[in-house]
Amino acid sequence: PFSDLAQQFFSPILKNSPPEQQPPQDQSCISRTQKASYQKKSPSPVPSPYLLSKLRDYKRRHKNCEPFSEPFNTTLKLLTGNSTTNSTESDCRYVVFTLHVNGLGNRMLGISSAFLYALLTDRVLLVDFGPDMADIFCEPLQNSTWLLPDGFPFRNQFYSPQFREAHSFGTLLRDNNNFTQSVLPLPPPILHLFLSYEYGDYDKLFYRDENQEFLQSIPWLTLRSDQYFVPYLFLMPRFRAELERLFPDKETVFHHLGNYLFNPSNQAWGLITRFYDAYLARADERIGLQVRVFNTKASPIPLVAKQLLKCTQSEGILPQLQVSTNSSFSSVKVTNNTSSTKTKAVLIGSLYREFYEEMKYEYWTRASVDGGGESVGVHQASHEESQNSESNSHNMKALADIYLLSLCDVLVTSRWSTFGYVAQAIGRVKPWILNVPNTNYSGDRLPERACRRAVSMEPCFHYPPSYDMKKKVVVDGEVGTGPPVVHCEDVSWGLKLV
Template structure:
């Protein structure tokens, strides 16, 4: 992992009452004892200045309802399974699914899980997880009254073999990386410990660091690799968002390659990897320039 340094001194002095539901991002239906880390994390994070929008909160509640109706072991889920087995569907399904497959280390996995859930949230699809052997017991169930784990009786078994040549699947081939569960437990613990920091210093290209400062909502200081004598060796990031390292430059509408970091004010090239792009705070961009 990349070298990360933290300063937690300010957290010890923040005595304001903590909102364990994070402004409504977490459902009040959860039993506190069902997942201690979920219930207690808010006690250690610095209180956020951002308030979730009513639209986002409503989308989350609607999604939780959808997942309860369509999740594993429900009548609608079983109907979807039968349709997959028969390879036939006579009408649009009430439940549509997106299945996450693992790739890379734990930092890359967490970022891709969040991205997949966001896609499911925006497109009214049910997010299911093909749980790797080394992920058992690491994460709590994120949705009340249901599960996000894809059961072993799922009719399509060779999920890792999907690629663009598959007659019914559009996607990219995934390379499976096998990790030890003990390693993942330790790594995730370190990520959460780092996320409790008020000040965080990280090296470039670190997805491990991206997850840590994303959870904590902290704009990190980045140790850059100077390309010439005038480049600063350390600068604060414009946002707590991760960098999308290998973005696609082809624009389908114009049918040509474009600079994705120059299309809209809230998306800029990453400070630590100029080929990538990230979501930023527009006001900070204006202030810096």
């Protein structure tokens, strides 16, 4: 029989097997089995045998240590002061992912990084999801939960500066002279790893190899991050060899982690498949245009729309259009053979409706230069107008857009956007990165280069510890870049895997 793990990764193979050999569908998480038939790009990357065995071990560990299990309850007592054992003796150790404030892309990057850290350090990942994240994803493991139980000690303090001050690893290092003296403090039962973009110099010392030894002894690590810090783990000698074994292909790290962790819930999967089947499935080619405008004042929408058209046409993603002459609409083109017309379905992923309107209008009112060999249909699933990450239905639509974009054959993403990173990595598409114009730098003119091809489909780690937030410089000599870790195309000091 197929294990659910193999099924999660090998469902393209399962899909082609005779019906009687197919495993029964997990009705509680339909995307787990259906996903592969939508992700039809082939060949699907196969995870390394070592990664599969590591995930099997993880599953056992998670099951053994899951919330309300005996080892969980015992480890919990270390926090409530009712324990008779000391913290270094506990059977189960945890990483609790905590992040409420950011958008879904940032959260997914943080969660996948925390999970990889848990894999590398034999911990169990639990997530602190509020109502805004309820029912967006399936549980990664059937018949178990990754949700931090209600009433977990400190839960309502996770986001306060006092919690960071009292429990963070950075504070401990600061108060103990960076552990440079010979006497190490006694390991506390809980430590907070503050690894979000605005972290401080002491927090960054998490990335020092020698500090990892100490962290091993802490049963409860809470981890807050909005970053994809995986590339930096590859730079740490402690983890490098293990990571090389786990991921012989560095470009698919997020793809594998994301595939394992993020199965859309049945509700989210309904949003994705109904839209896909109705608007995208029958096209010869699907083109996803993800347009993220961080500041509509600095990047006015009409200017961004122009840049988007320029990128898609100059890179041959969409047909070039005739320049209109005296009449504003192009007339019909006489063609002999309409059956050879190739259909391109364009999916716009954006908070705003204007890009959809503009693109649709352009391809409706103007004929293409080459005389109509391609027909272009433009679609958009939602346009929420503003980011509202505290809303469950908003986040559900965001996940639907991320997944729909991931199902496209060609992608244009926006620089700096983690939303785009997740779509490209799940979909295994090397995107064109749109150079979103910013009038503060370029005035009303469009920057010369509209977009450029990404060197890999991996997400970018925006704020590695080598970047000094205050001085806005990369601290020299700290990071030796070179494959598999290089600087990002869209964030010059960022790091990504290739």
